[in-house]
Amino acid sequence: MKVRILLILALLLTGIGIDPVAGFSAPNVPEATPATTPPPKRFNFADVRRRAEVLASQPFQASSHTLPDFLKGLDYDQYRDIRFRAEKGLWRAEGLPFEIQFAPLGFLFAQPVLINVVGEGESKPVEYANDLFDYGKNKVPDNLPKDLGFAGFKVLYPLHTDSHYDEVAVFLGASYFRAVGQKQNYGLSTRGLAIDTGLPKPEEFPWFREFWLEKPSKDATELTVYALLDSQSLTGAYRFAIKPGVATQIEVKASLFVRDKVQKLGVAPLTSMFLHGALNERFFDDFRPQVHDSDGLLMATGNGEWIWRPLNNPQRLRISAYQDNNPRGFGLLQRDRSFDNYQDLEAHYHRRPSIWVEPQGDWGKGSVQLIEIPSAAERYDNIAAFWTPEKPVEAGQQLEYSYRLFFFLELPNLSPGGRALASRIGAGGTGELQSERRRFVIDFGGEALAKLADDAPVTAMVSASTGQIQNVVIHKNSYTNGWRLSFELLPQSDNPSELRCFLKLGNDVLTETWSYQWTVAK
Known part of the structure; x- marks a missing residue:
């Protein structure tokens, strides 16, 4: 139920005048002030923030909404066959630069959300109707409720040409949302918040229970969306x-x-999703060389270090935490853009966007955490990355976070030094030693590395938290116009080992730091 409190204060000012009398001079009296009324209150982020604050003071109430059996029983393909009628898109008839299409309930999306439009400072709810959707080949029952509601919405914009509106963002399911830029296909997702992810207990999924879409002007190049988040542990007000x-x-x-x-x-x-790639130690019976939405985690630390962590599909749950103070940024990237390395004409993994998170202001001490979950199919998202504050989050606290998200294929300003282009692993040593040693091969590339002479005295800094590093080799890779580093790890029993390496020329650091957690395959 929506609760709206409107406070209106009217101030009436009355001017007093005195009529002149014959034979007397009129006193100097100011002109009468007309009655005035303050301008109407305009809906903005402060309204959503107040709602979140009030909601947090009340016990959490889970939704009691139940989907009709027809919608609850839909599978993935049946749900996709329900399509919003494009001609009924919000703002389409007005020719605005943005259009909105609404998402139906069904399949995994069982929770209806309230959606409002803010125009001229006033908020009005969007009315639901069954005829907004084409149900395709699905057999629709005659008694389908007329007040089902929406599961979310999609944002359309003429991304490539002025004559065609492309889908650029979607808010659908819990607090999930995704976006794309030019020449990109949907891939990894972002969320409003993660709670207790990767702990030995069920994860808590906050959800956006209400949205407000600010009507854009005819020349607008951005769209503002407000959202009210709710969960057992907290509430939140968001502005996108x-x-x-x-x-x-x-x-x-x-x-x-x-x-x-x-x-x-x-x-x-x-x-994100990572099934298999170049760094795998597991066998996948797949004609495609690689299958993943992202291939690594990139971090820019508060002290200026750039760290690249290749992703993997581990045998066991793997959690890595990178301690930092006031991070400059982090993100899950898809660096490998070669179609030859994916060979997928349907999924187009080489066009999946990377996402970079750029904090605004100081976030203090904490850690960027990476969670890698064993997975046997590409339909499962098994990778998560987020920032976790060092200080405990206690009841009654108010927290503020601002950041920018970039959805891109290439972002030239990221990692200004040499970048890790590819990471590979295989047997090391010879003969009987091959069963013990592991060889790691990392290719670094970038403009500065390409300019170095083949005989430049490049050195490598390689370390391991456990085990021994041996046979470090560095040489120019003429095929990539970069430099290749290889080394062997002699493991210490079955203990995991945190590996780090980067290239130097004298006292100058040439590359980002390559980081990886190696564990014994079982």
């Missing part, structure tokens, strides 16, 4: 400024109000 482009940007502002203590808070969470 969506700016489509070659690299679509979303500016996020979040105000959080904590109901109960949160064991692990995940800020700016990213969710």
Whole structure:
């Protein structure tokens, strides 16, 4: 139920005048002031923030909504066959630069959300109707409720040409949302918040229970969306400024109000898929060389270090935490853009966007956490990355976070030094030693590396938390116009080992730091 409190204050000013009398001079009296009324209150982020604060003071109430059996029983393909009628899109008839299409309930999307439009400062709900959707080949029952509601919405914008509106963002399911820039296919997702992800207990999934879409002007290049988040542990007010482009940007502002203590808070969470790639030690019976939405985690630390962590599909749950203070950024990237390395004409993994999170302001001490979950199929998102504050999150706290999200194929300003282009692993040593040693091969590339002479005295800094590093070799790779580093790890029993390496020339660091957690395959 929506609760809206309108406070209106009227101030009436009355002017007093005195009529002149014959033979007397009129006194100097100011002109009468006409009655005035303050301008009407305009809906904005402060309204959503107040709602979140009030909601947090009340016990959490789970939704009691139940989907009709017809919608509850839909499978993935049946749900996809339900399509919004494009001609009924919000703002389409007005020729505005943005259009909105609404998403139906069904399949995994069982929770209806309230959607409002803010025009001229006033908020009005969007009315639901069954005829907004074409149900395709699905057999629709005659008694389908007329007040089902929406599961979410899609944002359309003329991304490539002025004559065609492309889907650039979608908000659908819990607090999930995705976006794309030019020449990109949907891939990894972002979330409003992650709670207790990767702990030995069920994860808590906050959900956006209500949205407000700010009506754009005729020359607008960005769309503002407000959202009210709710969960057992906290509530939140969100503002999203969506700016489509070659690299679509979303500016996020979040105000959080904590109901109960949160064991692990995940800020700016990213969710992706990694089935197999060049670094695998597991066999996958697949004609495609690689299958993943992202191939690595990139971090820019508060002290200026750039760290690249290749992703993997491990045998066991793997959690890595990178301690930092006031991070400059982090993201899940798809660096390998060669179709030859995927060979997928349907999924187009080489066009999946990378996402970079750029914090605004100081986030303090905490860690970028990476969670890798064993997976046997590409339909499962098994990778998560987010920022976790060091200080415990207690009931009654108010937290503020602002950050920018970039959805891109290439972002030239990222990792200004040499980048890790490819990472490979295989047997090391010879003969009987091959069963013990592991060889790691990392190719670094970049403009500065390409300019170095073949005989430049490049050195490598390689370390391991356990085990011994041996046989370090560095040489120019003429095929990539970069430099290749290889080394062998002699493991210490079955203990995991945190590996780090980078290239130097004298005292100058040439590359980002390559980081990887090696574990014994079982």
